[in-house]
Amino acid sequence: MDRYAVIGQPIAHSLSPRIHADFAQQTRIALEYEAIEVSQAALEQELSKLHRAGYKGLNVTLPHKVSVAAFCETRSERAKLAGAVNTLVRSDTGWNGDNTDGEGLIRDLRDNLDIEVRGRRVLLLGAGGAARGVIGPLLAQSPAELVLSNRNPWKPEALAEHFKPVGALRPCTHLALKGDRFDLIINATSAGHSGEMPRLPGQLLAEGGACYDLSYGSAHAPFHAWAESQNASLIADGIGMLAEQAAVAFELWNGVLPRTDALIAVLHKALWEFGAA
Known part of the structure; x- marks a missing residue:
């Protein structure tokens, strides 16, 4: 039976084992999938250990999406562009890195939520590994404007330069957003995991606009409350x-x-029941 896992720290809360169990049942593919806690210091050693143990693939979550790229034998073009990896595919001699985050976001926006990116003004909050994985696919949808906002200007400016070959990205600080209005605001910060929300100026969401959070569960609560205050x-x-x-x-x-x-x-439904309990 093929073996797979998700690695990160912390990892006990991960829904990935449940998701892949559903996929295995759907497709009638026999597999084992587990969540493995891996520290940053032990990342390279653990990747080698899992490869030797015969694992066929790994999902990668916080805080390893950027650092794991250095241990990949090869990387897909979208992983190279993102500078982050969330999926590892086994080869005979190592791991091939890919990034499915951006495609996952676009599929959810387009197919599940009927949210159009093309021609819309889009604000992306955060400039870490999560944001890097979705910038390229968002630009590929031809928004009217994509703004990348962070607490300090350095990361957004560096990312704007990095992604220039595939599209225009306006970098700025959170506070410099004052007076702007956006049709879609996407939260790619990790602030919600600490029960916080980035400090943002006034009304940023245009009338009829939507808010989307890359986080879920309790980590989504601060952004959800903020989105309600924006009349999303x-x-x-x-x-x-x-x-x-x-x-x-x-x-x-x-x-x-x-x-x-x-x-x-x-x-x-499971998250709601867990929260209600």
Whole structure:
């Protein structure tokens, strides 16, 4: 039976084992999938250990998406562009790195939420590994403008330069957003994991605009409250993106793209029940 895992720290909360169990049942592919906690210091050693143990593929989550790229034998073009890796595919001699986050986000926005990016003004909050994975695919959708905002200007400016070959990206600080209005605001910061929300000026969401959070569960709560204060017409967490990027990773490993619609509903219900409890 083929073995797979998600690695990160912390990892106990991960929904990935549940997601891939659903995919395995759908596709009738026998596999084992587990969550493995890996520290930053032990990352290279653990990758070698899992390869020797015969694992066929790995998902990568916080805080390893950027650093794991250095230990890949090869990287896909989208992983190179992102400078971050969230999926590892086994080769005979090492790991091939890919990044399915951006495709997962676009699939969720377009197919599940009916949110159009083309021609819209889009604000992306945060400039870490999560943001890097979605910038290229967002630019490929031809937004009217894509603004990347962070607490300090250095990371957004560096990323704007990095992504210049594939599209224009306006970098700025959070506070410099004052007076701007956006049709879609995407939160790619990790602030919600600490129960916080980035400090942002006034009204940023245009009338009828939507808010989307890459986080989910309790980490989504601060952004959700902020989005409500912006009178968002739609507020979405990252469960859909999580399922969609996992489906693309599953296809890389097994050659089959599983369905996600019923699964997303189940995961939202499970999170609600957990929170209610």
